[in-house]
Amino acid sequence: MRYESVLDLIGDTPLVGIHALSPHPGVRIYAKLEGQNPGGSSKDRIALRMVEAAENDGRLRPGDTILEPSSGNTGIGLALVARMRGYRLRVVMPENVSVERRQLLEIFGAEVTLSPPEEGSNGAIRLAESIAADDPALVMLFQYGNAANPLAHYEGTGPEIWRDCPDVDCFVAGLGTSGTLMGVGRYLKERNPAVRIVAVEPPSGELVQGLRSLDDGFVPPVFDPALLDRKLIARPRESVEWTRRLLDECGIFAGISSGAAVYGAVRMAEQMESGTVVTLLPDGGWKYLSSGAWTDDLDVVVERATRINYW
Amino acid sequence: MVEVRLPTLLRPHADGAASVGVEGSSVAEVLADLTRRHPGLEGQILDPAGTLHKFVNVYVNDDDVRYLDALDTKVSEGDVVSILPAVAGG
Numbered sequence: 001m002r003y004e005s006v007l008d009l010i011g012d013t014p015l016v017g018i019h020a021l022s023p024h025p026g027v028r029i030y031a032k033l034e035g036q037n038p039g040g041s042s043k044d045r046i047a048l049r050m051v052e053a054a055e056n057d058g059r060l061r062p063g064d065t066i067l068e069p070s071s072g073n074t075g076i077g078l079a080l081v082a083r084m085r086g087y088r089l090r091v092v093m094p095e096n097v098s099v100e101r102r103q104l105l106e107i108f109g110a111e112v113t114l115s116p117p118e119e120g121s122n123g124a125i126r127l128a129e130s131i132a133a134d135d136p137a138l139v140m141l142f143q144y145g146n147a148a149n150p151l152a153h154y155e156g157t158g159p160e161i162w163r164d165c166p167d168v169d170c171f172v173a174g175l176g177t178s179g180t181l182m183g184v185g186r187y188l189k190e191r192n193p194a195v196r197i198v199a200v201e202p203p204s205g206e207l208v209q210g211l212r213s214l215d216d217g218f219v220p221p222v223f224d225p226a227l228l229d230r231k232l233i234a235r236p237r238e239s240v241e242w243t244r245r246l247l248d249e250c251g252i253f254a255g256i257s258s259g260a261a262v263y264g265a266v267r268m269a270e271q272m273e274s275g276t277v278v279t280l281l282p283d284g285g286w287k288y289l290s291s292g293a294w295t296d297d298l299d300v301v302v303e304r305a306t307r308i309n310y311w
Numbered sequence: 312m313v314e315v316r317l318p319t320l321l322r323p324h325a326d327g328a329a330s331v332g333v334e335g336s337s338v339a340e341v342l343a344d345l346t347r348r349h350p351g352l353e354g355q356i357l358d359p360a361g362t363l364h365k366f367v368n369v370y371v372n373d374d375d376v377r378y379l380d381a382l383d384t385k386v387s388e389g390d391v392v393s394i395l396p397a398v399a400g401g
Contacts, residue, residue, distance in 0.1 A: 043401075074401055121399040143401055176400025199375075205368065205395030209319040214355065217366025217397040231368075231375035233393070267373075311400035 007084055009038040010048050011156045015164045015278070020249045021242075021266055026274035029265050030165055031246075032157070035254060035284030039080040040073075040104075042157070042282045046179055047077030049152035050141040051085060060139050062086055067138040069093075069128035071121050071309050072101035073283060074143050074177075079108035090138070092128040094120055097309045100287040118210025120309060121176075122218045143177050145221035153183025161278055162191055169275035172264040174257050175199040175231065176311055178223035180280060185227040199231040200264035202239065202257075202311050232267060234260035236305035240293055242266070243285070247294060253285040256293060256310040313386050315345050316393045324351035338369060339382040341392055356394060366397040 003009055013036045022029045034042035054060035065088040068078055075091035082089040089110040093102070096117035105112050113131070115124040125144065132140045143149050161168060161184060171188055173180045178199075185197035211217065236256075243259030246252045258281035265279035285293070291308060292301050312332045317325055325331060331348060335341035346352050358364050362382070369376045370393045376384040386392060 070401060121401060125399060144399060174400070179401075201400070203393070203395060204398035204400065205318050206316075206393075208396075208398050211318075211320050211396055211398075213320060214364055214366045214396055218399045219365065219397050220399060220401075225377060228378060230378045233370055233373040233375075235373075 005084065006038045007048060007081065010044045011037070012160060013037060015161065016250075016252070018246065018250045018252065018262065021245060021262060023266060023270045024273065027269040027272050027277060028275075029269055029277045029279065031252065031258075031262065032161065032278065032280045033252070033254075034280060034282050037077075039077045040283055040286065041077060042180060042280065043073035043077035044080065045077075045152040045156050046143060046146075046149045047074060047081045049148040050143065050146050051078070051081050051087070053146070053148040054139060054141060060087065064088070064139050065090060065137065067092070067128055067132055067140045068143065069115075069121065069124035070143070071124065071311060072097050072105075072287070075110060076101065076104050076108065078141070079105055079110040082110070083108055090131075092124045092131065094124050094309050096307060098287055099290050104287070116210060117309070118208065119216075120204060120208035120210070121311075122208065122216060123210065125218060143179065144218075147222065149177055149179035150183035150186070150222050153180050154187050155183075157280070158184040158187025162188065165276060165278055166191075167276045168192075168195055168278045169272070170196040170198060170268050170277045172198045172200060172261055172268055172277060172279040174261050174280075174282060174311070175201040177220050180282075182222055182224060182227055184280070189227070196229040196268070197227055198264055198268055199228050200234045200260050201231065202260060203233050203235055204311065232264050234263045237298070237302045238263045239310075240298065240301050240305055243293055246281075247285070252281070254281045255283040255285055255288050256291070256305060257282050312388065313341050314391045315341060316391060318395050320396065321352065321355055321394065324355055325349040335386060337382065337386055338371065338376050338384045338392065341386055342369075342382070368395050368397055369393070370395070
């Protein structure tokens with residue numbers, strides 16, 4: 001295959017069987033490998049789409065600076081797109097993300113502003129909002145409230161899954177901004193209303209200890225709870241265990257949130273006698289090597305995972 | 312008995328407890344018994360209309376009750392009910 005720009009490599013990721021992890025022989029599980037995107041995660045899709053939408057409606061002009069709160073992958077995707085399209089980028093990121101996420105942002109030329117680790121992504125959002133209020137020249141794309149985020153999945157990820165696996169009975173993905181679940185969920189339910197859409201999330205509210213009151217909570221404006229059929233917690237231990245099993249039994253080197261998604265897919269498969277579950281692995285394992293996820297003692301890694309923001 | 316796990320920010324309203332043993336066969340009963348034992352939690356988990364606070368997620372074991380039967384979700388002996396604030400990712 002031949003491409004004229006690295007941005008043309010975004011999307012059209014492979015769907016790969018991970019049936020070895022299925023608890024029932026009659027249930028097949030497929031994983032969509034979003035780590036194959038050029039910036040290394042599913043967020044490349046929304047980065048490109050949000051930039052194009054802002055260019056088209058005139059909010060973003062050559063030489064502008066984009067500001068975005070992100071725990072990592074959206075920032076990295078935006079850094080790639082911004083570099084190719086001639087924008088500057090400033091990312092507001094919780095201080096406790098993996099060192100590789102910061103390194104990648106810096107390599108791509110983004111400016112990184114750190115937010116208090118104990119406030120998690122909620123704190124990064126608040127800090128970005130206050131920076132944007134002080135400097136109206138900054139263009140905040142705001143993945144949590146930008147319709148181009150779910151749209152990238154409604155027009156890309158969803159149709160790809162349907163094309164490659166029209167027999168899908170259940171789709172399982174991590175919940176962060178909810179863009180993946182909203183876009184893919186809406187598309188699949190339009191094609192087949194019986195498809196179940198299942199969200200997996202880390203127990204972030206346990207890990208983010210710096211919230212002063214429940215009013216500091218945050219629900220992304222793009223999130224429509226009516227599109228979900230179920231929402232499950234995947235704890236750090238389960239997430240790391242399934243990240244390891246993905247490597248050991250399927251040869252797939254994926255990030256820790258991928259382990260969480262696979263855990264959710266297996267939980268759903270346990271309740272089925274036959275059928276097909278599709279899950280989405282947001283990124284590869286490269287950015288988590290420093291966590292020791294594959295090499296160190298499980299208890300040590302799990303304890304570490306409760307202190308780093310891997311979502 | 313059912314174990315209720317509280318997030319850091321609610322513990323000051325429950326004498327610092329991270330986890331409280333309560334009685335009840337539904338989420339509504341569990342939350343009512345929790346509030347009876349720790350009246351400081353009144354108004355923290357449910358809004359004035361008696362539904363779950365917008366930024367609170369309640370789980371029975373690992374399942375968010377909003378996608379089960381909400382406050383009517385059944386709870387059995389030995390279940391763990393976790394209360395967590397809504398937090399973003401991405």
